[in-house]
Amino acid sequence: MDKKILEISDLKKKYNSKFCLDVNNLYAEKGKILTIIGPNGSGKSTLIRLINLLERPDEGKIYFNGHEITNGEVSQTEVRKKMAVVFQEPLLFNTSVYTNIIMGLTIRKIKLPRAKDRIDYFTDKLKITDLLNRSTKNLSGGEKQRVSLARALVLDPELLLLDEPLANIDQSSRESLRADLFGVLRGYGKSVVYITHDRNEAMVLADDIAVMDRGKILQFARKEEIFRKPVNEFIARFVGVETLVDGVILERKGNVCKIGLVVKKGNIEIYIVGQWEKGTRVTLAIRPEDVILYNTEISSEESSAMNLFKGKITEIRDIGIFKRVEIDCGFPLSSFVTQNSVNRLKLALGKEITAAVKASSIHMFKR
Amino acid sequence: MEIIWQGIKQAIILIFTGNREVYEILFLTLKVSGSAVFFSMLLGIPVGVLVGLNKFPLKKFIIAVINTGMGLPPVAAGLIVILFIWRSGMLGFLKLMYTPPAMVIAQVLIASPIIAGITLAAVQQIDPKLKQQVLSLGANRFQVYWILIREARLPALAAVMAGFGGIISEVGAVIMVGGNIKGETRVLTTAIVQMVRMGNFDMAIALVVILLAITFGVNFLLTLIQQKEGIGWIRRF
Amino acid sequence: MSKFRFLKIFLFFMLSVIIITTSVFAFSCKKKVKNTEIILATTTSTYDSGLLDELIPVFEEETTYKVKPIAVGTGEAIAMGERGEADVILVHSREEEDRFVEEGYGTERRDVMHNDFVIIGPEDDHSDISGLTAVEAYITISANEASFVSRGDDSGTNKKEIEIWEETGTTPQGDWYIESGQGMGETLRIADEKQAYTMTDRGTYLAQQNNLSLVVLVEGDEILFNPYRVIPVNPEKHKDININYEGAQAFVEFITGEKGQAIIKEFGVAEYGQPLFYPDVIK
Known part of the structure; x- marks a missing residue:
């Protein structure tokens, strides 16, 4: 059948x-x-x-x-x-x-x-x-x-x-x-x-x-x-990916690629699971629900995430059960957090924050 | 004024005492115009639906023909029928001249384009997507037509009534093909003409009252339907 | 391809409906094929007076025939006879009748009855035609340009009127000369409304008298004599058409016979105090 x-x-x-x-x-x-x-x-x-x-x-x-x-x-x-x-x-x-x-x-x-x-x-x-x-x-x-x-x-x-x-x-x-x-x-x-x-x-x-x-x-x-x-x-x-940034694969070690982002200021490097060749021009897709926020002033716990970005909060918006937090860490990055987390991490506009993203949860595709 | 009141009084007496001639004329009128509107329905509604719902070559031409037919002067219809049915005509052997069937044919010629035209406009008003919906429910061609006719039933009914109102009050064609023979082809309108000619005003007024009552009834029903978008029994149909 | 298939279905459908309808009618008329139907083309004056309503039922009872009287003007009645659309005609216009028979359309002329024309007008008779002959009256009316309503419909009455105008040597024209183009009844009413002069057969005038204010001013003149004759249509002229010649002859015999003549003689006496028509065969 x-x-x-x-x-x-x-x-x-x-x-x-x-x-x-x-x-x-x-x-x-x-x-x-x-x-x-x-x-x-x-x-x-x-x-x-x-x-x-x-x-x-x-x-x-x-x-x-x-x-x-x-x-x-x-x-x-x-x-x-x-x-x-x-x-x-x-x-x-x-x-x-x-x-x-x-x-x-x-x-x-x-x-x-x-x-x-x-x-x-x-x-x-x-x-x-x-x-x-x-x-x-x-x-x-x-x-x-x-x-x-x-x-x-x-x-x-x-x-x-x-x-x-x-x-x-x-x-x-x-x-x-x-x-x-x-x-x-x-x-x-x-x-x-x-x-x-x-x-x-x-x-x-x-x-x-x-x-x-x-x-x-x-x-x-x-x-x-x-x-x-x-x-x-x-x-x-x-399908709702909030953050999309362009980059180039700088090197590849096994399953992990190191990618240099194309941003206006400074160098940002991101690690992603992937198998493309060095020099491939790619776009990275980071889903807001995969972005985890830390307030280093409160706790300095270590993260297993390979990518840590520091940045300032530029916007906090209500989107139903979640809050959407915009962070400027050299490129704009969005994260979904609960109201509870906003309170716990004392998130507020202009606040310095650390964002963590696992290498396996970033998706990339060729440009 | 005196003659009018006198006439109306006489008319009421004639109507309510069951004057045989008045009722004979009334029944013949209803029989002729009723069967004419029935045949016109049989012809006009399918034609309107088929032309309205399909694309085919000459469609615009056929619509133009129907629209011309809607405005066909009754005397033209009468003349066309006469040319066919008089003794030396193509259908002369049928001996239809000066008979009720001849009047029915002439009235069908007048009413069916009206019914076809209004039905056609009505089905063209139906959302073409509704036809797709009917098809996607699994309807075959016949079912599609049937369902869409039902969807356009109010305008179609209005069309039938417009056709009926048109032919029952028409005089030119029926007098040409019917000959206005007493007791045989004399209908309300031709009888009125005859009564006036003979100076029989009581009778003429009685017949006018009846004719007005019928056309008013038809139009009243039509207005009801158009205003209320269907009284109970029509919705259930 | 499929588009044309649809057109074919459509045309087929139309054709079949038409054929079915026609055959239903044909069938429903089948029983009448036995030739018992007589079409009588006649003038509005005989018809509107109600005379035929008296004559025809008696005739139908005596024979198996069925008469269909079609009331038209004399001109059209004769034309119907020429086309074979009528079996017998009952008209009043000598010249036309003679031509009709001489050209072979009718087989014989039979006198049936007569009445007379009268010239009527407003009660005050402002042109003063009362007591004149018909020709004198017409000359006076024309000279005064007094309103005059003519049938103008090629009917027997109209032909008679024209005949009189020809006698006067003048051609009526102008605003005062009104052509109604309608039957005698309507023409009388128009004349009444306009308080004009007109000429009518006496029968129609008597039948309508109650509704009119016009009075008879000229009568009894020889030229106003109005004879009706009946003519059966010649079947030899229309071999492809089934003319009911036997029926026509039966009708002729009836209307010129004892019973028919008696009915004509009696007709209208009770209502108007005088007959509307005078029988010519059995007086």
Whole structure:
């Protein structure tokens, strides 16, 4: 049995005057959530429409369950009946909520009693049980999208395609919808392709991530790998690396490279685990959660970290459960710390501080 | 003024005492215009939906033809029908001239472009993404049309009523093809013309009252629907 | 490719709907194919007076025929006969009738009845035509440029009016000469509104008298004699069309026969105190 429910190879499709979708290799595994992440206009929605056979590719093939579906021999309708799509806009019909939810079942001629458990389960999970008899005209944006999600989920599709289902929802109802949707998807156990431009959503949900920009897949890997080892600056920035600095490999000893940073004043050297040759020009990515702060005035504990930087705090900002601390240590460096640490280390603007980063937690990629 | 009050009084008496001629004319009118609007629906709604939802060569041309048809003067429709159905015409052997079916055909010619045109505009108003949504739910071509017609059911209903209102109050075409034969092809409008010609104003006013009641009823319903976006039974449909 | 396939489906659909609709109609009319239907093209004056509503039911009861009276002007009724769109015509315009039969469109002319035309006008009769002959009256009206409403629709009445104008040697024109282009009933009403002179057949005038303020000013002149004749359409002229010649002949026999003539004689007496038409065969 093939593990891949969906596989795309060498797919090409011109999707606006500027860009051409060009996906060499992308697949979704059974029972896993593949998240495709990228900025607006990167071709994500076009990709969904191609998978759902709502558009024809210019070139290339899409396989579903090991069978090619783009050769025109299989019935488009039959293929679509194995999938379900939720679009950015809810796209409801002008009838009652209940009629909307069972619309797909009616179209697919699935007997309602057979789907009753699913209808009850998903309407409950999405908190729309009370709305069933209402007309869709008077629903809020968030409620509409809940109905649209339920309509897709009750179909029990082999592959669920979600095209930025939260993007068009206003801020106030987005958080609760996100929580309810992710609650459903966590225990879902079915194959999902989830499209978003929000890296936090990807971080929470995904098993695999594909990063897209301008019609191309820049990186496709397991979630951890994308966040740990972005292959270029675009992805690094996109997955939330705060600190990016350019440097050159000065020497290499075994697995560890010594890198000279390109900064305005003085020489800063950083040690990184890596195996590239001396002289390679690289960009370093340092995630704020990997930066540990010490106040040497309070304690002089030794650190196992190979890289220690001294610098002044230039900014402390609230970002939810964490504080983000900006330090100028010849280059700008960010760190996430808890409020507790801020108090304990007596962090304040202008304060001298030591930042430590392990050589193994810095990621570098060639410039 | 005297004659008007007299007429209205007589009209009420004629209506409520069940004057046979008045009711004969009323039923024939409803039968003719009712079946005309039924056939126009059968023709107009699918045409409107098919043209509105698909891309094909000559689409703009066909839309222009439909729009022209919407403004087709009834007498032109009457003349076109006459040219086909009179004895020496192509369909003369069917003996349709001066019969109710001839009136139905002429009215279909008037009403179906109206219904097609309004339906067409209505389905073009539907978000094209909704069609994609229907497709992605697994609908085949027929299901797509059916669901989108239902989505445009209010304007489609308005179209049907506009068509009905148009033909029930039309006189030029039906008098041409129907001949205004008493008891056979005499409908409300042609009867009114005839009664006025014969100086029978009581009857004429009675018939006008009935005609006004019907057109008012249709328009009232239409307004209700447009204002309320569907009264109960329509939403459930 | 697929685009054209759609167009084909579309056209096929349209065609099938049209064919189904037509065949439904054809079927629903099938039972009438037995040729019992007679189309009678006649003038608005006979029709609007209500005479035909009396005559036709009796005829239909006596025979198996079904009469469809189509009320048009004499000119159009004759044209319908020429095209074979009518089986029998009942009109009042001697010259036209003669031409119609001589050219072979009709098989025979049969006198049916007559009434007369009258010239009517406002009660004060400001041009003072009362008691004149028709020709004198027209000359006076024309000289005074008094408002006069003409049918102007090529009907029998209109033809008669033109005939009288020709006798006067003048051609009526100017703002005072109004052509209504409508039937006798509407023309009477227009004349009444404008307090103008006009010429009408007596039958229509009597039927409308209650709604009019105009009065009869000129009558009894020989030229105002208004005979109606019935002419069956010649089936030989329209071999490709199924003309109901037998039905037409039956109708002719009926309307010139005892029963028809009696109905004509009685018609209107009860309501107006005088007949609207005088039978010509059995007086």
